[in-house]
Amino acid sequence: MSAPAESNTNPSPHSPLRWVPSLYFAQGLPFYAVAIVAAQMLKSMGLANDAIGHWTAAIMSAWIFKPLWSPFLELAPSKKLVVVSFQLIGGVCLGLVGLALQLPFWFGACVAMLTLVAICSATHDVACDGLYIASLDATGQARYAGWTGTFFNAGRFISASGLLLLGGWLEKTMGVAPAWTVVFCIVAAMMVALGLYNSWALPPARNTLAVGTNAAAIAGTLWEVIAAFFRKPGIWVSILFIILFRAGEAQVQTIGPLFLREARHLGGLGLSTMEVGAVYGTVGTVAFIAGSVAGGYFTARLGLKRAMLALILAVNLPNAVFYYLSMAQPDSLAVIGTALSAEMFGYGFGFVGLILYMMQVVAPGKYQTAHYAFATGIMQLGFSLFKYVSGDIQLALGYQHFFLWVMAAAVPVAVLSQLIPMQAPRVSDDVSARAGAVGPV
Structure with missing residues (x-):
């Protein structure tokens, strides 16, 4: 760039x-x-x-x-x-x-x-x-x-x-x-x-820096890299896929920890800040890391195309544990911790799919490093959009119906994953690769 x-x-x-x-x-x-x-x-x-x-x-x-x-x-x-x-x-x-x-x-x-x-x-x-x-x-x-x-x-x-x-x-x-x-x-x-x-x-x-490089030259290169990104074949479908991938996860990662703190008479579990740290921060983090490692090996074995649907389901289906917790409202920290471990393992396992999709499908081409950075920015945009509305939806639906909604939010991306390519276009077909270069990335 x-x-x-x-x-x-x-x-x-x-x-x-x-x-x-x-x-x-x-x-x-x-x-x-x-x-x-x-x-x-x-x-x-x-x-x-x-x-x-x-x-x-x-x-x-x-x-x-x-x-x-x-x-x-x-x-x-x-x-x-x-x-x-x-x-x-x-x-x-x-x-x-x-x-x-x-x-x-x-x-x-x-x-x-x-x-x-x-x-x-x-x-x-x-x-x-x-x-x-x-x-x-x-x-x-x-x-x-x-x-x-x-x-x-x-x-x-x-x-x-x-x-x-x-x-x-x-x-x-x-x-x-x-x-x-x-x-x-x-x-x-x-x-x-x-x-x-x-x-x-x-x-x-x-x-x-190359000779003559200054802020103006970098700004010109940046404009060309952005234009090349949006000239990629199928880029708008890829953008939609990246944004929708995090629809459920962004909402549950925002509201889930707040639900754990919410008073029981308001539908939450009434945990203290210390208890949230114990169950979400310790066992949850370990489960997330374990899921990430397992998801990487799983995808390497099957390939991205065959693994993608399973990865999407892994991110979203464990969110059912929050629905269970909102229904049962268990008192046992062991039960709550076990449920959250399942959710976080699935989150780590499936999130690998989005990272690899951006690396292997969206980023390849002349400006690979820069275009991967743009893809991660779009990923964060999707996360922020759904994070922004998550509190409004939860207050409108209540916790139980909100967690059902979160699982339903996974349906569009699951369907889309079966309709779009899971490999980058050939370089000869990529119009962005034919764009005039201002400088190397």
Whole structure:
């Protein structure tokens, strides 16, 4: 999308085990602080489900638009500088979220700070992946790919278990607002510490810009890459498929944790913040990771076309456990934890299908890396759209009927998956491949 970055044929002398874990932990921690911790904080502060859905969806739109400004990061002297800078800035903004809770106008201040956290995190994601690619050769990229996913999900584990458990305990001892101030200040300190460590540990990954490359040239290239993306054969059907894939999952991932907290007389399970952290953040995260690994092997064995319907069903059918929980309202944490483990395993197992669809069907072509970034932006758009309306639908239907609706939302994408190609068009048929090139991606 921009001028070529440094070659990755000369891998960094820095040991990847010294920086890959800290790099991807710093990628996952702020994402889940916004996606999970902030939603639970707002629930504790008394916001209704529809307001939580609206505002968290709006805040997370930063991940939709990050491909639009990502090429301009090549103007920085190095990817390391961008990564470390946004880790430190993001850490400061996380601390300001906590401090904002002490203000009379706490809600507006929190939304503003969380938006800055999201922008920093989304920008960091781009530079983080770029540094990884530029600093390792093809063998190294494959060797440490598992570490990237493991430590990104460590951010989920820390957020959805440790931070929620801590927040729930502090709510009982300090009060709600002080409790979440402490939680966000702890996350802030963790991000600043990661930034300082990575300023030492990360390889330089210097940006080597082509002669004459400047912001105007990059903007011109960006326009051509966008045009090439929308000239791909069947792209609008692919966009529809990507958006619909997350229709059910986006809604249940938004409302499910809030349902666990909701009072029993209002149809929820009445769990405390600590109990949600215990069942959703610990066993749920482990089940999600296990499902992701199993889904990868399953798809590799069958191929994407044969596996896709099963993957879609895996994401959506386990949502039936939420319907069961809303009907039975069990008291046992063991029963609730087992049900949520099934749901999260299916989520991890099936989500592989969307990632591979974007990689193997949408991205291939001249601008493969950039077009994959656009596809992930569209994926986040679909997530945000359904997240935004999830609270309104839940309030209109009630929890039981809402979870039935969530399962029904999977039908369109399941049908569409049987009607569309599951492989990329041949290069000779791809009009985007014939587009005039301004510069390599």
